[in-house]
Amino acid sequence: MKKVVGSVLLIASISPLSAQDVHHHDHGNTPIAVMGGHTHDAGGVMLSYRYMSMHMDGNRDGTSRVSDSEVLADYMVTPTSMDMDMHMFGAMYGVNEKLTVMAMLPYVTKSMKHLTRMGRQFTTRAEGIGDTKISGLYKITDQAGHKLHLNLGISLPTGSIDERDDTPAAQNAKLPYPMQLGSGTYDLMPGITYQGEGGDYSWGTQAVATIRTGENDNDYTLGDKIELSAWLQRQWTHAFSTSLRLKAQRWSDIDGADPDLNPNMIATADPELRAGKRADLLVGFTYQPQSGALKGNRFALEVGKPVYQNLDGPQLETDLILTAGWQYSF
Numbered sequence: 310m311k312k313v314v315g316s317v318l319l320i321a322s323i324s325p326l327s328a329q330d331v332h333h334h335d336h337g338n339t340p341i342a343v344m345g346g347h348t349h350d351a352g353g354v355m356l357s358y359r360y361m362s363m364h365m366d367g368n369r370d371g372t373s374r375v376s377d378s379e380v381l382a383d384y385m386v387t388p389t390s391m392d393m394d395m396h397m398f399g400a401m402y403g404v405n406e407k408l409t410v411m412a413m414l415p416y417v418t419k420s421m422k423h424l425t426r427m428g429r430q431f432t433t434r435a436e437g438i439g440d441t442k443i444s445g446l447y448k449i450t451d452q453a454g455h456k457l458h459l460n461l462g463i464s465l466p467t468g469s470i471d472e473r474d475d476t477p478a479a480q481n482a483k484l485p486y487p488m489q490l491g492s493g494t495y496d497l498m499p500g501i502t503y504q505g506e507g508g509d510y511s512w513g514t515q516a517v518a519t520i521r522t523g524e525n526d527n528d529y530t531l532g533d534k535i536e537l538s539a540w541l542q543r544q545w546t547h548a549f550s551t552s553l554r555l556k557a558q559r560w561s562d563i564d565g566a567d568p569d570l571n572p573n574m575i576a577t578a579d580p581e582l583r584a585g586k587r588a589d590l591l592v593g594f595t596y597q598p599q600s601g602a603l604k605g606n607r608f609a610l611e612v613g614k615p616v617y618q619n620l621d622g623p624q625l626e627t628d629l630i631l632t633a634g635w636q637y638s639f
């Protein structure tokens with residue numbers, strides 16, 4: 310209790326924000342696309358909905374673009390663009406002062422456009438529930454202006470790995486790896502998150518790994534992944550803040566192979582052409598009314614573009630990432 314009063318006084322003394330706002334800082338003063346970026350006080354509940362959209366356009370090998378005709382010199386078919394949309398429903402609950410639990414269920418829509426060597430264009434689509442994520446966020450320290458917690462997450466294989474659609478080569482064909490909705494494996498997601506604040510600014514950094522365990526029913530394991538993120542947020546008024554975030558990630562190739570896929574036909578069916586590294590720069594906007602009928606609600610948007618991309622290609626490159634969300638805490 311003494312600690313809490315101390316931090317409230319410190320933040321109130323160096324910030325133009327009133328002590329009342331400090332409470333709200335605890336509820337998600339992180340860019341909306343950061344998962345498990347904050348913890349809750351004992352008994353605190355938060356419900357959230359996030360819409361996440363990613364647009365990929367054109368192929369890349371290493372850090373350079375490759376044209377459709379260059380890819381078609383080696384393959385019968387090439388993807389030309391892809392859109393992925395995700396509706397994510399989440400809930401958080403502060404079990405006690407140390408532990409917050411979190412669950413997230415995504416609904417995923419994917420669509421990929423292709424061009425064949427014969428000049429024919431076609432689109433494949435997949436849609437359904439993705440992999441459910443359950444996490445425990447365990448507070449290590451919570452001092453004046455500095456917070457640190459562990460992210461202990463697990464991803465459950467609720468997303469399909471048997472998505473099919475019609476292609477010019479076959480009706481109801483098994484779709485390649487990036488069009489599947491889940492990993493098909495139980496994945497461990499350990500991580501650590503730091504949050505700091507002082508004056509009108511808050512900042513933070515998060516490292517999260519995705520470690521796949523075992524092999525899925527289609528004889529493969531998606532590559533492990535590591536994501537590092539750092540952000541700086543500025544409070545402009547009691548309700549409005551903006552953020553800047555740099556996110557770097559690295560992921561590996563697929564181990565094993567789905568026997569239904571032919572890697573000579575299209576690069577997306579090759580388990581050895583999935584790895585990559587990417588850094589994204591993202592700007593965020595948050596509106597969090599401190600009083601009135603909307604109190605407890607947080608509306609946020611984060612949008613960004615890759616600033617560096619190195620793909621084990623040919624692979625579709627990412628061009629735009631957008632997350633819009635609503636959070637309600639009580």
Ligand SMILES: [Cu+2]
Nearest residue numbers: 336337355401
């Ligand atoms: Cu929360």
